[in-house]
Amino acid sequence: MRADAFLAAAERLPLADLDALGGPGGLVVVAPHPDDESLGCGGLIAEARRLGRAVRLVVVSDGCGSHTHSATYPPERLRALREAETLRAVAILGMAEADVRFLRLPDAHVPSDGPQANAAAEAILQAARDCAASCVFVTWRHDPHCDHKAAAAIVALAGLQRAGVWVYEYPVWGWTLPPETEVGPEPQGFRLDVSAHRGTKARAVAAHASQTTDLIADDPGGFRLEAAMVERMCGPFERFVAVLS
Structure with a gap:
């Protein structure tokens, strides 16, 4: 199926x-990356916490690839900033700091297999055990970013479905794919109405100020989320594509 039709x-x-x-x-x-949780699942997290459901967040990469030429935010300082932004974002969504784990794999070089990927898969399994998870959400395997693809591959390594856990993928950058890209069969899954949490989700996204503002001003080529992208991701629905075994 073509990406546009999917x-x-x-x-x-x-x-x-x-x-x-x-x-x-x-x-x-x-x-x-730090921010994908708010963009793709901010409404889901807020709704789960409203209902008193346990939520765990696993952030795979260190996020240091967003501003690689900044002198004021070299990698270690940028990593600390992005982790702090994530903790502020998830607090807005209702999560506790203790429920977040940062794996700190290299941004733009997250492996899909090998020892580091296996260790990351084990960390995700442990997070699932910690909250008696019945479902896990990860970025869409066809998202046009290598780390998004790798995160989906790591979740597959975890073998969650064998333990009776549902796995869903959420598109973040899928809409930037060339429309003719082949992405597999027609999607199955669900949409979640998050209209009641749109303001909360928008505040969580905005908490990632390094990605949404000119906070880091000395890297003209640094990454910044476009307003249109934020608006798209902060709409009334979130989409979750079921991974079928």
Whole structure:
């Protein structure tokens, strides 16, 4: 199926509540970079916490690839900044700092296999055990970013479905794919109505100030989320494509 048709079909997935998405257990969100959790799953996290559901977040990369030419924010300082932004963001969504784990794999070089990937898969499994997870959410395997693809591969390594855990993928950058890109069969899964949490989600995204403002002003080529991208991701629905075993 072409990417344009797949993403259009994702916009028509049936609406569901959290119980229909994956049962009554906890949730694990896997974010390739600090900010993907807010962009792709901010409404999901806020709704889960409203209902008193346990949530764990695993951030895979160190986020140091966003501003590689900044003198004021060299890698170690940038990593610390981005982790602090993530903790502020998830606090807005209702999570505790203790429920977040940063794996600190190299941004733009997250491995899909090998010892580091296996260790990351084990960390995700442990997060699932910690909250008795019934579902795990990770970026879409066809997202046009190598770390997003790698995060999906790491979740596959974890073998969660063998333990009866539902796995879903959330597109973040999928809409930037060339429309003719082949991405597999028609999506199955659900949309979650997050309209009640749009303001909260927008504040969580904005907490990632290094990615949404000119906070880091000495790297003209540094990454910055465009307003149109933020607006797209902060709409009334979040889309979750089921990974079928």
